Amino acid sequence: MALKLGGLAVTLAIHATLVAAMLFAHRESPAQAAAPPRSFVAAKLVRLGKPRDPKHLPRLETAPPPIAPATPISPSMDPATARPATPAPRPDEAAKLADTFRQARLRALRMGQQFEEPEGLATGSVNGTATTEAQGDAYATAIDQAIRAVWRLPDLVRPEQLEGLVCEVFLRLAPDGRILEHRIVKPSGNRFLDASVVEALARVGALPPPPPDRLALIRQGLTIEFRP
């Protein structure tokens, strides 16, 4: 009998401890439940290897080329067919993003966790902060991507000479996105930056056509601030 009572007392004590622990743990973590969802971070994976001895001199990821090659241009280029260089195709950022999400979801599954895809648009930017086209601007993102693909600043200008500079340009667009007119309304003061902007607009030639809800742009024009 005493043994039964003792066993009961032990069981009760264990259960009471468990209940108290659960209550305590619950009270200690209300902030965790209320924490806002974390923003998405595109992380680089850590390479498998040995940590570098901090006493060693640094190594370059890729050794520099032995001799800088001259830029060859095809001698067969025909003046009649010569066109300004077309921009190199950019990697499909939307596809890359989808792949990142897929891998993150797989990792979460393996760890028995849930992965929530960040809200946004397939055509958005990884650095975008708005979640919908109404809050952000998918059309502005498309313009940004088109122009940055062709915008080049010469190495002649030291980075410190460009700090804080802005070149503002006003553009008029045709309904199909062609740039009908562009003029610098606020020059940056650095002729290389200003020239690079003019050259980028000449090279891009046309921007993505304005979507139906942005047709007013054709009448009103578009202003772009270039910040190197």
Add this chain to the structure above:
Amino acid sequence: MRRAFAALALAATASAQGMKIQISGAERARYKIAAPRPLGDADLAAELEDALAMDFRMVGLFDVLDPRGFLAKLDVEGMGIAAPDWTSVGAQGVIKARVTRVGGDAALEARFYEVARPLAPAVERTDRAAVADVRRLAHRFANDVYRHLTGEDGPFLTRILYVRPSGRAKDIVAVDVDGHRPTVLVANGADNVLPAWAPGGDRIAWTSLLWLNPDLFEARLGARPRRLSRHAGLNIGAAFSPDGRTIALTLSKDGNAEIYLVRAADGEILARLTDHPGIDASPSFSPDGAQLAFVSNRQGSPQIWVMPASGGAAKRVTFQGNYNQSPRFSPRSDVSQIAFTGRDERGRFDVFVLDLAAGTTQRVTQNQGDNWEPTWAPGGRLLAFASSRGGIWVATPDGQHQAQIVKGAAETPVWSPMRK
């Protein structure tokens, strides 16, 4: 081409005046320059074309376009340009020149056009030099274009001093930065090593075993050398102070290698700067003359140290690698950088740049043989160094651009001060 700036930062606002967006994150690219064969005398034109191309290629800021791709009708264009033909091949700037023989001279008329503003040349020069000096005409015009584009003096008339083994002796040679016009400055059948330029570029100092002891010699260019410092033991590693009045020098007259300050005029000792049982050597002045970088093994391995040029407590500045030597302060006063030779954990010697303010070390060369003894170009945009690949090479401090400027055996290059 590389992305030098942070990626996209974008904001868009819709207003009554239309839409406004911000775009940032331009890629950095070299300036594309075309230098077609000059008009006029064929031989001189070929030499001029070669010198211009070498100059602009060497500095790592330009892509010199291949003339085989040019679309312009050069004979029709003459000294002007038809912008669309140059835009089509991607040129941002075009050099047009005419060189003719006038007596024993070469007469140059040269223009530089920015393709975006083709109507008038941005830079023009008419010049004349002896036919043998036609490359100097190219260097002078290249300096004009460089100044126009960067706002800085160009390095194309500078020279590099180096040591050239010659049989059982070592000579001191000066060469133009395009590798042409090598001039033997010191050849006396003895070992002549570790040359240094005086700030004006009109005087050099070096150590010679001519009198069997490693003594310090000095000479004005073209004048008779004189022995400036002849203490028993080492008189080596001379570095002129920026005002040219003093020389920091390693002497071992008391048995151990220490750094002294001597008067440039007569070699008299003004001060002993280091006093330590370890070896102290290879001094280099900061551009303001206030600091001295040097090598010391006082904590075991050779490392770079910095001390006030007037003497005082020295501070160790390299902590990676166990064999760092030949420090050279960058001539730029807006940054505090020291280039040096380091031996990595694989036993390879390479060139590194230490940023004193940030405490970071950037590697310049890697997997390209051994590379030693860096020296800065005036302006600090380029480094030259000796390499086991042979000769002397130049590189941008980020190591992304390299070019060989001297072929054959060459040691301890020293870049001259700016020359116009």
